[in-house]
Amino acid sequence: MDLDPRLLRYFVAVAEELNFSRAAHRLHISQPPLSYAIKQLESAIQAQLLVRTSRHVELTAAGRALYNESLFLLRKNADVQKLIQRIDAGLHGQIKIGFVGSMLYRRLSEVITLFQQHYPDIEHVLLELNSAEQIELIEHGGLDIGFIHANPVPSAISRLDLVSESFSICLPDTHPLADEAYLDLNELAQDDFIFFSRSFSPSYYETLLSMCLQAGFFPKVKNEARHWLSVASLVSQGMGVSIVPECLSRSGLSGIRFLPFEHEQKSICSLIWSELPPSQIKEKHIKLVRNVYGC
Template sequence: MDLEPRLLRYFIAVAEERHFSRAAARLHLSQPPLSYAIRQLESTLGVRLLERTSRHVALTEAGRVLYREAQALLRQSEAIGTLVQRVDAGLRGRLRIGFVGSMLYRGLPDLLAAMRAALPDVEHVLTELNSHDQVEAVRRGEQDLGFIHANPAPAEVQTQDLMAEPFVLCVPDTHPLARRRRVQLLELEDDDFILFAREASPSYHETVLSLCVTAGFHPVIRHEVRHWLSVAALVSQGLGVSVVPACLARSGLAGTKFIAFEHQARSVSQMIWPRESDSPLLRMAVSLAQKHYGENRQTRR
């Protein structure tokens, strides 16, 4: 049985005022339409809700039950309306966010804090994934927003560069070059290298190979992994050396040293999201990220 919220509001006013004239004035109505509305409500329910006399109005037992439930129904209706409006405005909902590990040292924690402050009723579901897997997850609609190392993306995926930084060498702290502040990449030609797997980040893999070839050698790749912190962790255990984004120097990982070397390549971070999405929440999140990294770029200059 559908009860119009309008009729319930009219009934509540009469129940609380116990007088049709006062209830009508409260509702900014004349008394006849109000009396008709209450009779319509009683007819719909098939029960008498009010005992009427010339001097006052009293609730029947059914009227007392309806009064209690009508208040709850209207509160729920208002809450649902507010919820839907906030979702439509992008203020409520759920964001599925992917990230590569190095983004933890490229401003992502501060961005997430800003998002929580701006969108306190939004649930953030975070997943660490390599760049390739994130691109595919966004393409398939399994992820709303991603933070990756620059990678080729299909037409369904929108990309935006966020920041760029140089690469550095990552070596064990026991390495003969560990005390140097700057080295030539060629000095590591006899070392074993630890790299991202080609299928996990094709662009990074090719960039490192290109840097080594330009320096005059082909690296011996002993280990391939799928996460940045795994690269640094294997280096810290003395299992090889690597070329990583400069931000990893802020990881504080024991057993590693980060050393500058001469090169022109840059590690570029990107934000990705579904190109055709019409989600107000996603638009707001993208805008917050653009503002956050735009301000950070200005600060670094």
């Protein structure tokens, strides 16, 4: 049975005051509308809720049962209203966040901590995905925001560049040049290279390739990986050398060296999102990201 919350509030006031005059005063209405409302409620339920005399009001067994249920229903109704209001204000709900592994060394933990501090009632779901996977999911509504490497994105997706940093040469610590302070990239012309996967990030693959070509050689790419951390891990296992974003030097991986070299290319990470459907939760999180990275 769908009961009018207004009638339930009126009934609760009478049940607690056991006096129509006091209940009417509490509800800021006159007594006749209150009496009529209780009759409406009894008619809807088809049960007597109160025993009334000129001096006394008493709850029937049905009235006592309805009183307890009314408290629960009114409390639940208030909770639902608060929940909807918080969702509408962007203070409650869920947000799905994609990230590439290198973001772990580009202040991602700081960003997530701020998210949780500012919006503790929002569930933050983190998914490690490569850039291509994130772009596809953002486009189809599977992610709210994503942290990606520099990649072309469809016109329906917004992008904000957050970090631009240099690349480093990545060598196994057993490599003959590992103890050098600085290298020319062409000194590695005869080495096997590990590149970021061409199929998952053509732009990064082309960036690494162009740096080698500018240094005067065509690299022997023996292995590819879908994540920068995988690239660095393969290097640490002696599977080859690579060129990686400078931030990976903060990864703490053992068995590798990171060396500077002369180049003009930059490793860029970006925040991406779709404007549709509009979401206050998403907008508030994007604003926090802007504050962290100063953009």
